[in-house]
Amino acid sequence: MLRYDRNLKQVARGLRNGMTRSEQMLWARLRGRQVQGIQFYQQKPLGVYILDFYAPKARLVVEVDGPQHLELEHGENDARRDAYLTGAGLKVLRFSNTQIFQELNEVVTLISKALIERTHTSPHFIEATLLLPPFRKGGPGGIPHP
Numbered sequence: 001m002l003r004y005d006r007n008l009k010q011v012a013r014g015l016r017n018g019m020t021r022s023e024q025m026l027w028a029r030l031r032g033r034q035v036q037g038i039q040f041y042q043q044k045p046l047g048v049y050i051l052d053f054y055a056p057k058a059r060l061v062v063e064v065d066g067p068q069h070l071e072l073e074h075g076e077n078d079a080r081r082d083a084y085l086t087g088a089g090l091k092v093l094r095f096s097n098t099q100i101f102q103e104l105n106e107v108v109t110l111i112s113k114a115l116i117e118r119t120h121t122s123p124h125f126i127e128a129t130l131l132l133p134p135f136r137k138g139g140p141g142g143i144p145h146p
Contacts, residue, residue: 008045015043015050022100023052023064029108030062036115047088049081058118061085061092062111064100091118 019027019042030040030053040062044054053062065078082092093114095107 008048008050012043012045012050019043020064020066020097022066022097025104026053026062026064026095026100026107029104030111035108035112036119038115038119047084049085051085055115058115059090060111060114060118061090063092063094065094065096 023042027040027042029035031042033039038055038057038060040053040055042053044051046054046061051061052064054060055062063078078094082094085092091114093111099107
């Protein structure tokens with residue numbers, strides 16, 4: 001489990017209350033396990049950072065970048081941040097505000113694919129799959145063998 005700086009909790013709460021329009025649009029599609037049944041958290045402190053969206057089961061981070069991220073300094077900070085998160089075993093997806101506004105369905109599709117990739121290759125998924133009872137033909141979803 002990745003720890004976080006407890007001082008970031010209050011900051012994260014403020015960010016959740018002041019999400020940008022693009023973050024709100026994406027959150028409306030991620031919340032409530034709408035994508036692959038995976039739980040996302042918004043503005044989640046992790047390590048020394050606050051992540052826009054985080055799915056712990058898939059170890060997936062989704063960042064929404066405004067125009068300031070095109071500036072050299074922000075790009076360098078983003079690269080350091082991504083290296084830190086990747087080094088902790090997380091996958092980071094970055095989308096611009098423009099992508100969210102103009103291509104929201106495509107963005108959600110890419111997130112969904114990443115979730116599938118990350119959960120189908122995780123040891124927890126493999127273990128859970130092996131523990132499922134075999135199914136025989138029957139009604140919707142089949143009937144488990146006794």
